[in-house]
Amino acid sequence: MDIxxxxxxxxxxxxPAINGVTLRVARARYKDWDRCDLTFVALDEGTSVAGVFTQxxxxxxxxxxxxxxxKAGTARALIVNAGNSNAFTGHRGAxxxxxxxxxxxxxxxxxxxxxxxxxxxxxxxxxxKDRAREGVAAVLSARPCGWEDAAAAISTTDTFAKGxxxxxxxxxxxxxxxxxxxxxxxxxxxxxxxxxxxFTDADVAPEFLQELLNNANAQTYSCITVxxxxxxxxxxxxxxxxxxxxxxxxxxxxxxADAFAAALTDICRxxxxxxxxxxxxxxxxxxxxxxxxxxxxxxxRIGLSIANSxxxxxxxxxxxxxxxxxxxxxxxxxxxxxxxTLSIAFGGxxxxxxxxxxxxxxxxxxxKHLQGDAIDLAVDLGMGDGHAEVxxxxxxxxxxxxxxxxxx
Amino acid sequence: MDIxxxxxxxxxxxxPAINGVTLRVARARYKDWDRCDLTFVALDEGTSVAGVFTQxxxxxxxxxxxxxxxKAGTARALIVNAGNSNAFTGHRGAxxxxxxxxxxxxxxxxxxxxxxxxxxxxxxxxxxKDRAREGVAAVLSARPCGWEDAAAAISTTDTFAKGxxxxxxxxxxxxxxxxxxxxxxxxxxxxxxxxxxxFTDADVAPEFLQELLNNANAQTYSCITVxxxxxxxxxxxxxxxxxxxxxxxxxxxxxxADAFAAALTDICRxxxxxxxxxxxxxxxxxxxxxxxxxxxxxxxRIGLSIANSxxxxxxxxxxxxxxxxxxxxxxxxxxxxxxxTLSIAFGGxxxxxxxxxxxxxxxxxxxKHLQGDAIDLAVDLGMGDGHAEVxxxxxxxxxxxxxxxxxx
Numbered sequence: 001m002d003i004x005x006x007x008x009x010x011x012x013x014x015x016p017a018i019n020g021v022t023l024r025v026a027r028a029r030y031k032d033w034d035r036c037d038l039t040f041v042a043l044d045e046g047t048s049v050a051g052v053f054t055q056x057x058x059x060x061x062x063x064x065x066x067x068x069x070x071k072a073g074t075a076r077a078l079i080v081n082a083g084n085s086n087a088f089t090g091h092r093g094a095x096x097x098x099x100x101x102x103x104x105x106x107x108x109x110x111x112x113x114x115x116x117x118x119x120x121x122x123x124x125x126x127x128x129k130d131r132a133r134e135g136v137a138a139v140l141s142a143r144p145c146g147w148e149d150a151a152a153a154i155s156t157t158d159t160f161a162k163g164x165x166x167x168x169x170x171x172x173x174x175x176x177x178x179x180x181x182x183x184x185x186x187x188x189x190x191x192x193x194x195x196x197x198x199f200t201d202a203d204v205a206p207e208f209l210q211e212l213l214n215n216a217n218a219q220t221y222s223c224i225t226v227x228x229x230x231x232x233x234x235x236x237x238x239x240x241x242x243x244x245x246x247x248x249x250x251x252x253x254x255x256x257a258d259a260f261a262a263a264l265t266d267i268c269r270x271x272x273x274x275x276x277x278x279x280x281x282x283x284x285x286x287x288x289x290x291x292x293x294x295x296x297x298x299x300x301r302i303g304l305s306i307a308n309s310x311x312x313x314x315x316x317x318x319x320x321x322x323x324x325x326x327x328x329x330x331x332x333x334x335x336x337x338x339x340x341t342l343s344i345a346f347g348g349x350x351x352x353x354x355x356x357x358x359x360x361x362x363x364x365x366x367x368k369h370l371q372g373d374a375i376d377l378a379v380d381l382g383m384g385d386g387h388a389e390v391x392x393x394x395x396x397x398x399x400x401x402x403x404x405x406x407x408x
Numbered sequence: 409m410d411i412x413x414x415x416x417x418x419x420x421x422x423x424p425a426i427n428g429v430t431l432r433v434a435r436a437r438y439k440d441w442d443r444c445d446l447t448f449v450a451l452d453e454g455t456s457v458a459g460v461f462t463q464x465x466x467x468x469x470x471x472x473x474x475x476x477x478x479k480a481g482t483a484r485a486l487i488v489n490a491g492n493s494n495a496f497t498g499h500r501g502a503x504x505x506x507x508x509x510x511x512x513x514x515x516x517x518x519x520x521x522x523x524x525x526x527x528x529x530x531x532x533x534x535x536x537k538d539r540a541r542e543g544v545a546a547v548l549s550a551r552p553c554g555w556e557d558a559a560a561a562i563s564t565t566d567t568f569a570k571g572x573x574x575x576x577x578x579x580x581x582x583x584x585x586x587x588x589x590x591x592x593x594x595x596x597x598x599x600x601x602x603x604x605x606x607f608t609d610a611d612v613a614p615e616f617l618q619e620l621l622n623n624a625n626a627q628t629y630s631c632i633t634v635x636x637x638x639x640x641x642x643x644x645x646x647x648x649x650x651x652x653x654x655x656x657x658x659x660x661x662x663x664x665a666d667a668f669a670a671a672l673t674d675i676c677r678x679x680x681x682x683x684x685x686x687x688x689x690x691x692x693x694x695x696x697x698x699x700x701x702x703x704x705x706x707x708x709r710i711g712l713s714i715a716n717s718x719x720x721x722x723x724x725x726x727x728x729x730x731x732x733x734x735x736x737x738x739x740x741x742x743x744x745x746x747x748x749t750l751s752i753a754f755g756g757x758x759x760x761x762x763x764x765x766x767x768x769x770x771x772x773x774x775x776k777h778l779q780g781d782a783i784d785l786a787v788d789l790g791m792g793d794g795h796a797e798v799x800x801x802x803x804x805x806x807x808x809x810x811x812x813x814x815x816x
Contacts, residue, residue: 056739058747088735088747090764123732124765227718232739310718311811318812324531327496331464331640339466339496356498357532396812400805403719404726 006184008277008285008373008393009160015147015178016165019201020044020241024142025153028135030083030121030128036153038132040139041078041197042108047241048203049075049116050210052217054234060087061094062117063233065101069113073206075239076114077104079136080154080195081127082182086119087232089126096127100136107140118195118235120182121156151180154195157402158184158278164270168202168263170246170256175202177263181271184226184278194221196236196271202260203242205250212261213238213268220268223300223390225307226279227399238264276391281398284316286375286391292343293386298335303390305333306379313395316377319370321363323351330379341382346370354382414592416685416693416781416801417568423555423586424573427609428452428649432550433561436543438491438529438536444561446540448547449486449605450516455649456611457483457524458618460625462642468495469502470525471641477521481614483647484518487544488562488603489527490590494535495640504535508544515548526603526643528590529564559588562603565810566592566686572678576610576671578654578664583610585671589644589679592634592686602629604644604679610668611650613658620669621646621676628676631708631798633715634687646672684799689806692724694783694799700751701794706743711798713741714787721803724785727778729771731759738787749790754778762790 021043025036051070053063069075079100086093097119101112108115119127151161166177183194204212213236221236242248249257277285288306293299306312309329315322323344330337340355347369350358369375375394429451433444459478461471477483487508494501505527509520516523527535559569574585591602612620621644629644650656657665685693696714701707714720717737723730731752738745748763755777758766777783783802 054739055742056736057741057743057745058735058739058750085732088732088750088760088763088765090748092764123735124760232736310807314808314811317808320812324493324496327466327531328464328640331462331466333465334463335465337465340498342466342496352496352532355496356500357496395808397805397808399718400722400725400803400808403722404728404804 005159006278006282008282010274010277012148012151012161012163013165015163016176018176018178018199018241019243020047021199022144023146023150024139025145025149026135026139026142028081028131030081030131033083036149037082038135038139039080039150039153043076043239044241044243045076047075047239048073048206048209049237049239050206050213051235051237052213054232056232058088058232060085060119060233061097062086062119063235065097066116066235069116072113074114075116076108076110077116078197078237079104079115079117081119081132082154082156083121084119084125084127085121085123085233086127087123089124092126096129096132099129100132103133103136104140116237118233120193120195120233123232147178147180154180154182156182157280158182160278162271162274162278164267164274166263166267168256168259170202170249170260173244173246175200175244175260177267179267179271181275183275184280194234194275198238198264198267200240201244202240203244203246203248204240204260205248208250209238209240212264215261216265216268219265220272223388224272224276225304225390225392226276273391276393279393280402281396282393283396284373284375284394286316286377286393288390288392289376289378291387292381292383294336294384295386296388299386299388300390301335302330302333302337302379303388305329306377307390307392310395313392316370316375317394317396319367321346321351321366321370326377326379336383337381338383343380343382345378347376413567414686414690416690418682418685420556420559420569420571421573423571424584426584426586426607426649427651428455429607430552431554431558432547433553433557434543434547434550436489436539438489438539444557445490446543446547447488447558447561451484451647452649452651453484455483455647456481456614456617457645457647458614458621459643459645460621462640464640466496466640468493468527468641469505470494470527471643473505474524474643477524480521482522483524484516484522485512485524486605486645487512487523487525489535489540490562490564491529492527492533492535493529493531493641494527495531497532497534500534504537504540507537508540511541511544512548524645526641528601528603528641531640555586555588562588562590564590565688566590568686570679570682570686572675572682574671574675576664576667578610578657578668581652581654583608583652583668585675587675587679589683591683592688602642602683606646606672606675608648609652610648611652611654611656612648612668613656616658617646617648620672623669624673624676627673628680631796632680632684633712633798633800634684681799684801687801688810689804690801691804692781692783692802694724694785694801696798696800697784697786699795700789700791702744702792703794704796707794707796708798709743710738710741710745710787711796713737714785715798715800718803721800724778724783725802725804727775729754729759729774729778734785734787744791745789746791751788751790753786755784
């Protein structure tokens, strides 16, 4: 199957090297393909780590182990296998992960628990241990590479490599944040078929890095959806090498904490939106802004109900300002809503206000807006101050084509 | 847009007349079409009524009024408008409904509150009162018609008319149940864009009829999904004329209560499944059987998570026994599940058992099963005794085509 690059793709940005981070890629041939599918990131001693994972009740071995490894708060390496998720593979899957952790730790001279492993791809096929062994051996001695090569190597059904960059001033010291991410389907909040990694030279205590990542996640990865489907392997990890010369950020009172938190949220938002831009079959990027809800969380849930509605997503694919379907999606969200105070706008033009269609509603500018590839949908519930923004893409024939014969 | 009849369509069954029920249809021309779109069912005095409605927070006026009307427990008439849902139309929508209730009640010589009204079609456009007035005048004096004509007149995007018949013995007396239903998209539990009506000559007390309908709903209408979208107008009403000569069924102790309950559930299941068979773009009817869950409700939720998963539905459309996506859908359901006790079968062949792929799994019979149009998917959670069955259809290019330009 030939998949064309998403029309919403963005060029890979210029991204600086991060002090304390070395990237390498190699061919493990987890699938019958000729591309790098094994990524190895070496992290200098003293690197803090934080992570968020899928909430699936059937999470992969990698996710279960990652959760445990996080407790120590430090990391020395990241391995990402692409093409095989190693999920739902029983004890054989666990053995493969342990083998990788041991092999990398011996190569680096660190503890196995400091080696984080992620895998993405088909579920239910154990990761082939022989290919993993040869692949790890090759990647340990490979030449360092750049961000784009690593972003490409962690990809599966992605149609473009995804990276983002941010920076923050901690006092007089500028710290850099670089991130790569993969994912294009099985995307829903509570994470996605999404593997994302953020690297920074900032010096951040692990516990506080975890708090900041949780906050960022709530406003970014938890606000995107492609198909409402949630993978068993979703993972976002943040690594802070601490190579930058500023006092450690250990809490909100530390100088620069706010700036670093803002930069982390920015880069997470950018990475999350890139996943939506590669949503399977996507032709339009949709921002859903919800205001006037009884709480921010209620606003987010209503936004996701809209963003996950097949009928809303197909209407937008058809460039149809069918706000009736938005009413439907608000109504089914299971959140407080009042038909008679509900307002809906496309591209800044209100189609309905206070529960009735706007009398002199001019559909011409709305039709023009819908012909573009960046769609703004605003919903005001007229009930409270809760607000949220979520991002999704339209639902097209492309999604069906990609997913009706992915495995074969 | 030309929509072909669903490949899963079933011929309209032979259905007897129900004593105390008279059907009539007419052209109100709610849309620019030349077909009957106004249905009037006259019910003899003494008819009990029960109903279940959408759980949307933005329910239509008809739904709000219907909920109130039910309290009296009796009905004399049903009016169904097709082509305009009259939802999200503010006070003008309410006026149109009141006008219809008044006009019909004057024609029949009953109270306005005994006239139940449903509307289905586009959201956000007030039901045109002049067309409703002329349509009601025409339908009041139309010649009685049969079930199939009524089933066709209540339809919107349906590709075939849907009816079902059941009967039960109450002592020596045979009672008949006839039902018609419409709906093909925006179908999800907590009801659907679904209007369903069941008529019986049995004599059933309104409160008990409501209890039986609630029970039946939980096992039938609440177990189907096409796209997870929930309409603002979903309604199922059951009318019992009491013309049959048996002692009134007023509770579980009444003779024949069990038999009537079973017949009611049977007809509801048949009607619900017909809606799935007309699922927009459907090419395969999918039964999802969940066993081994911690409770029946948990099993139902897991079944619906599977049945609503775009990735599972597209895999089946592609005739791909991709059980990894089933694992994913189980995992995201938010219900207790254990990766290591999970088993999955297609067409009776277990692909995975106890958390690992079956060693000698033979995909040939499964591939053959998936080429058919009736797909059985079984999931055993290996945790408890909870079980449920839900029904859905596959997700195809047809769904996209139908919904990307429905309104225009």
